[in-house]
Amino acid sequence: MEKQRIYRYTWGFLFLFAGVAAGLILNVCMGSVRIPVEEVWRILTGKGGEMVSARILLDIRMPRTIAAILLGGALALAGYLLQTFFHNPIAGPFVLGISSGAKMAVALVMVVLMGHSVRVTSADMILSAFLGALLSMGFVLLVSRRMAGMSQLVISGVMIGYICSAITELIVTFAEDSDIVNLHNWAQGSFSGITWEQTELIAAVILVTFLITFSLSKPLGAYQLGESYAQNMGVNIRALRIWLVLLSSILSACIVSFAGPISFVGIATPHLVKRLFGSSRPLLMIPACFLGGSVFCLFCDLLARNLFAPTELNISTVTAIFGAPVVLWVMAKQRKDRGL
Structure with a gap:
């Protein structure tokens, strides 16, 4: 039995790594300008290649693809942390x-x-998004204390989202025309326009957050079995909850700052990964969710760019098409398990 589990885990990770590798290759090669794999290799190794192809690859596609890997993984990991925190x-x-x-x-x-006329840096964007995420998280926590049912918590979260969106629209009403264009494009959700400088910052923030999250694998595993069990195992529940709030808020802030709001990846990916591995152990789920989110966003971004090229779809449009059915399946499964 133990050998079967190890076999399944090994093949699960190999499948996810292969998905990331395939998504990376397809994303840098495919687009309005096709770049053969051989030419990509020559450009990356400095052995030649056309100047136009090199600029497209190095200045546009590579930072965008790496950002999709990092932000997609962060989004799935944030969803897993929130599902663990709320047991929802x-x-x-x-x-x-x-x-x-x-x-x-x-x-x-x-x-x-x-x-x-004040220059807004990437760090400013992350900090402001983090504070906004913490504010919303605070309201969700307040509401969750009074809401016993899963459906009530979700409805409350949706209402909080509508309130924040309404305030955002009010802000946009008083913005300059040039700012409205930037806000509109960003608010639709896209990995487009991400630079190497931004990618380096994204990588630094997400790497540190991932390592801290992974270090919490053992207390998270105990927390999944119930608060009483976790306390008996010596877990500081209050400290763990604070860490979960901070880590999920940082990940959400990083995603929204650079790619805008992206829907359903954070909900759907953890369930698909659990299905793949047949386990919900944090030691497995944390890296697996990250890889799964990367694969999900890589292929959704590929479709968004190429499906109706040269017109580019919003990334949230594609993620919703694939993610929403997973959410419906989860809800139906929960209803069936309760015998309703």
């Missing part, structure tokens, strides 16, 4: 309104600072 299978940054809170804060900073 359909909790996620988008559903609970946390992404909307981060979006509201970023829109406010962009409009106010840009309106006064």
Whole structure:
């Protein structure tokens, strides 16, 4: 039995790594300008290649693809942390309104600072999004204490999201025309326009957050078995909850700052990964969810860019098409398990 589990885990990780590798290759090669794999290799190794292809590959596609890997993984990991925190299978940054809170804060900073000709840095964007995500998370926590049912918590999160979105629209009303264009494009969700400088910052923030999250694997495993059990195992429940709030907010903030709000990845991916591995152990789920989110976003971004080229779809449009059925399946499964 133990050998079968190890075999399944090994093949699960190999499948996810192969998916990331395939998604990376397809994303850098395919687009309005096709670049053969051989030419990609020559450009990356400095052995030649056309100048136009090199600029497209190095300045546009590579940073965008790496950002999709990092941000997709972060989004799935944030969803897993929130589902663990609330013991709720359909909790996620988008559903609970946390992404909307981060979006509201970023829109406010962009409009106010840009309106006064103040340069907005990537660090400013992350910090403002983090504060907005924490604000929304605070409201969700307050509501969760009074809401016993899963459906009530989800409805409350959706309402918080609507409130934040309404405030964002109000902010946009008083923005300059040039700022409105930037806000509109960003608010739709896209990995387009991400630079190497931004990718380096994304990588630094997400790497540190991932390592801290992975170090919490053991207390998270105990927490999944119940708070009483975790306390008996010596887990500081209050400290663990604070860490879960902070880590999920940082991940959500990083995603919204650079790619805008992206729906359903954080909810759907953890369930698909659990199905693949047949386990919910944090030691497996944390890296597996990250890889699964990367694969999900790589292939959704590939479709968004190429399906109706040269017109590019919003990434949230594609993720919703594939992610929403998973959410419906989870809800139906929960109803069946309860015998309703």
